[in-house]
Amino acid sequence: MNVSEYMQTLGQNARVAARAMARASTEDKNKALLAIADSISEQRDRVKAANQRDMQRGQENGLDAALLDRLELTDERIDTMIEGLQQVAALADPVGEITDLKYRPSGIQVGKMRVPLGVIGIIYESRPNVTIEAASLCLKSGNAAILRGGSEAIEANQALSDCIRAGLESAGLPATAVQVVETTDRAAVGELITMPEYVDVVVPRGGKGLIERISRDAKVTVIKHLDGICHVYIDEFADKTKAVNIAINAKTHRYGTCNTMETLLVHQAVAATLLPELAAAYAGLGVELRGCARSVDILNDITSATDADWDTEYLAPVLAVRIVDSLEEAMDHINDHGSHHTDAIVTENYTLARRFLTEVDSSSVMVNASTRFADGFEYGLGAEIGISTDKIHARGPVGLEGLTSQKYVVLGNGEIRK
């Protein structure tokens, strides 16, 4: 079978399984999630051995240390996968929820019922734990899934695939509800994203290059964010303590995450007092600053930012700093250079806070809070399959609800249209 035929077969299987999954009871879905957890627990040695073969091959192929680290399945990471499955089992089932049921003048009662999307394609890179995360969220939300992990993780992904299949079968759900692509042929991705007859939405997780390629070529909706160029704007009326705490936390809590601040904007009225204190704190934490001309005037020994700095997601202990003269200038900077991911203002001024929330066109807008809070768990979604910076279908952290849609339900008593 060639890759195209193989992927078509997976697609057909998924479409059939999706019907059964849409009807599956909450009890059966939870049973499957817990059975997958049990299976991983029992198969822990097999999963680790498979992962070791991936690691070995990765070392031979000269993968860099960061990639090898993401690839490795330690006991701790396996425990986290098992806990993750149990947590998803404990979440409320979004499917079938009826909301907004209201009587209309005609006598009919109209509401909305939450329904699964159908078949979700997930494309990701080295981390094999994504296999379990993605499978559990698709399963709980009543969808079928086709998972395409990185070729470097193929052995671990296949071992995990066996655990998923065992769990699904023990709960009486179709084994094809979650299919892990078995070929490492890159053409499989091209097929997966261009079969709208079998796949309803694609979620790519990984580097910007991968996601750009998928967005360009996909024939189905893509839930994605390309990058996280997040800003904190310290306003003229900011509380100084909140400003410093948030600016430090948003940059240094973790460097490699998409909700980390990459550019700090400071109102000119408070720059001279705040920037030296912040610069000292950043220096102590090993963060390099790259400033606009006015920041360099105040801080002297920092690097000058180039135009490229305003558009860069460093994912590293580097921070661009710019002094602005007004809220308008800050918002223009954010709307022009940001990635519509997460942006925060620090201010005590009610009207400026309200304007920032309304006028900044990002998937998360914040007042007096660290950008690091932009996260499905922190928002109370219970889980997160990704963060969308688009506006169609989903925006911001995407949890179980983002993998569903709503149909209309109409309850009547024999009403006819006059």
Added chain:
Amino acid sequence: MNVSEYMQTLGQNARVAARAMARASTEDKNKALLAIADSISEQRDRVKAANQRDMQRGQENGLDAALLDRLELTDERIDTMIEGLQQVAALADPVGEITDLKYRPSGIQVGKMRVPLGVIGIIYESRPNVTIEAASLCLKSGNAAILRGGSEAIEANQALSDCIRAGLESAGLPATAVQVVETTDRAAVGELITMPEYVDVVVPRGGKGLIERISRDAKVTVIKHLDGICHVYIDEFADKTKAVNIAINAKTHRYGTCNTMETLLVHQAVAATLLPELAAAYAGLGVELRGCARSVDILNDITSATDADWDTEYLAPVLAVRIVDSLEEAMDHINDHGSHHTDAIVTENYTLARRFLTEVDSSSVMVNASTRFADGFEYGLGAEIGISTDKIHARGPVGLEGLTSQKYVVLGNGEIRK
């Protein structure tokens, strides 16, 4: 300027206007809507004269009577456009609505704010009144719009475009917030649906051929339904009066609408008593029946349905009739042959009704109500730009909300991530 450059210019204009529209106050948007209504009222003779030139050209080009009828702008239709604008002005503004604002354990408060999508492309055929309907909904929902009407209506559309521009300007909103494509070159459609940098979503309204072509070629999300093959299933436990009323209304209230029933499914236990009464009523109304073998046995003098009948949207006084043995068989028929538009069950049985609502995968599912209720106005949306049979972004009748998205807002008091 060639068509590609022209459309790119419209796109750039729209993208700039969209920013201003997203910030526009409810008052200014309503002022613009009412000013457009006034302008149409003042320019009525000019609009009618332009339409007369379209009609004249259409007659010379041999357009058929149905198309000429859709094309004509009578005084009554112009009044309806004016009233429509006033009604949209009276609707609640969806933009800026904050919902679900809840405290999280970290101390932050997380909610969602409704925001415009950005730039909407609308592609439609002969009816010039769609120009005003589409413009008013995009305007009220804070979006910019690019409208591409049929070439046969170009003169009337340009006259209406002048009224829209005058209304926008008198309210201080950008005149480019609504742009009506001035060229009749078909290549303009191809450009409009393949510039994701300027257009966020496309709504095609028209024949199945047009919509299929646009869905296939578009590089942006398409909100659409291809056809409306709607079913009424009269269950074994149906109330006979409700069943007859609904079956007659769903078919005969209007023949050319997408929510009209095209196939009637009847449980075998009630077929022999119900079908003769229904057949007599349909015959009296001039509806031709095409039945399965068992229906033909009962009704004798009706046509036998072919396989193609189950998949046909007649949009005419023709009805396919099939007898089924169970709810399962009815639902399988609907899921296999329907178009996921609107399907209804008539039953007094609680459990069967509940199963139908849950298991039928259509954008509207109904119990004991006529499929003709599937409509934005009947559902209380206040307006309708189309009906979506897809699951991504919008499903069912799409009103103002369907032209918006939700971003997350986070209100804090200096919280940082631990």
